[in-house]
Amino acid sequence: MPDFFSTAIAHPNIAFIKYWGNRNNELNLPASGSLSMNLGALTTRTMVRFAPSLAADSLILNDAPAQPLALERVSRFLDRVRELAGTPYHAVVTSTNNFPTGAGIASSASAFAALSLAATTAIGLQPDEASLSRLARYGSGSACRSVPTGFVEWLPGDTDADSFARTIAPPGHWDLVDCIAILHSKHKPVGSTAGHRLADTSPFQPARLQGAPTRLAVCRQAILDRDFNTFAKIVERDSNLMHAVMMTSIPPLFYWEPASLELMKTIPAWRAEGLQVCYTLDAGPNVHVLCLSKDVPEVKKRLEPFPQVQRVLVSPPGGAVQLVTD
Numbered sequence: 001m002p003d004f005f006s007t008a009i010a011h012p013n014i015a016f017i018k019y020w021g022n023r024n025n026e027l028n029l030p031a032s033g034s035l036s037m038n039l040g041a042l043t044t045r046t047m048v049r050f051a052p053s054l055a056a057d058s059l060i061l062n063d064a065p066a067q068p069l070a071l072e073r074v075s076r077f078l079d080r081v082r083e084l085a086g087t088p089y090h091a092v093v094t095s096t097n098n099f100p101t102g103a104g105i106a107s108s109a110s111a112f113a114a115l116s117l118a119a120t121t122a123i124g125l126q127p128d129e130a131s132l133s134r135l136a137r138y139g140s141g142s143a144c145r146s147v148p149t150g151f152v153e154w155l156p157g158d159t160d161a162d163s164f165a166r167t168i169a170p171p172g173h174w175d176l177v178d179c180i181a182i183l184h185s186k187h188k189p190v191g192s193t194a195g196h197r198l199a200d201t202s203p204f205q206p207a208r209l210q211g212a213p214t215r216l217a218v219c220r221q222a223i224l225d226r227d228f229n230t231f232a233k234i235v236e237r238d239s240n241l242m243h244a245v246m247m248t249s250i251p252p253l254f255y256w257e258p259a260s261l262e263l264m265k266t267i268p269a270w271r272a273e274g275l276q277v278c279y280t281l282d283a284g285p286n287v288h289v290l291c292l293s294k295d296v297p298e299v300k301k302r303l304e305p306f307p308q309v310q311r312v313l314v315s316p317p318g319g320a321v322q323l324v325t326d
């Protein structure tokens with residue numbers, strides 16, 4: 001095999017109905033379904049080159065050699081691609097994000113979605129969208145949702161074959177925008193891989209899971225109907241339920257900063273005044289503030305004066321993972 005390379009870009013996604021906890025950690029089968037939107041303004045770009053001459057895999061992240069643990073995770077993922085292709089060759093992986101690293105924006109979803117497409121293409125495979133989503137799932141669960149375009153649902157499935165994500169609506173369906181309030185943070189949060197394994201230690205996880213299919217159905221319909229008020233209430237509730245599980249696991253995981261809570265109290269008050277806005281938080285202190293594109297200037301104007309808000313990143317819905325030729 002000669003040198004074969006390929007480059008792909010992918011967007012991270014924000015979950016409206018969250019995934020927290022697995023029913024099978026080896027296969028990354030989630031305990032419940034989830035629903036998200038790709039973030040079109042944020043991009044990971046990844047180049048993969050397989051070559052017979054390479055003695056080992058290597059990984060350059062944002063122009064610097066990656067930490068050994070990150071390389072190990074990528075190498076394990078490439079083993080799966082090599083097995084699919086029946087090829088022994090190692091690879092050079094070069095990946096850059098156009099969004100600030102260390103600001104608490106999880107990049108694993110866009111990283112493994114881009115890596116899945118770049119690596120499979122470079123090695124000569126042509127998986128369909130569902131197979132690519134299944135593959136990305138092994139890198140990081142939420143990465144399966146960064147493969148299809150727009151508003152995306154991850155079907156939890158019972159086996160490897162039926163646990164993948166699919167589009168429920170294209171990016172142009174609804175002019176929803178994520179205004180991410182990046183907070184000054186003193187803490188380095190526990191990563192989601194470790195966090196998922198703690199979910200079952202919370203007595204609240206069964207109750208959260210019991211209501212998850214209904215919340216997902218309500219949220220899916222609210223997106224399809226562009227019904228902001230129904231959407232806002234279910235999205236905030238689902239985020240709060242996930243954080244209740246996190247805070248009551250053993251050991252407990254406290255992802256919020258004081259300013260996270262302040263915003264969580266303030267945003268529903270803005271909504272009560274008539275501004276269409278709601279919040280959701282992932283495994284970190286940053287507050288994802290969802291609104292319609294016409295209200296972005298107003299939302300930014302209200303968020304920026306909070307002393308702990310470092311900056312506000314704004315993103316509309318984004319497309320699917322895709323190959324780039326330049």
Ligand code: PMV
Binds near residue numbers: 019282
């Ligand atoms: O895919 P992971 O392991 O990074 O987990 C993502 C977990 C949350 O972001 C907190 C929720 C979600 O559904 O994206």
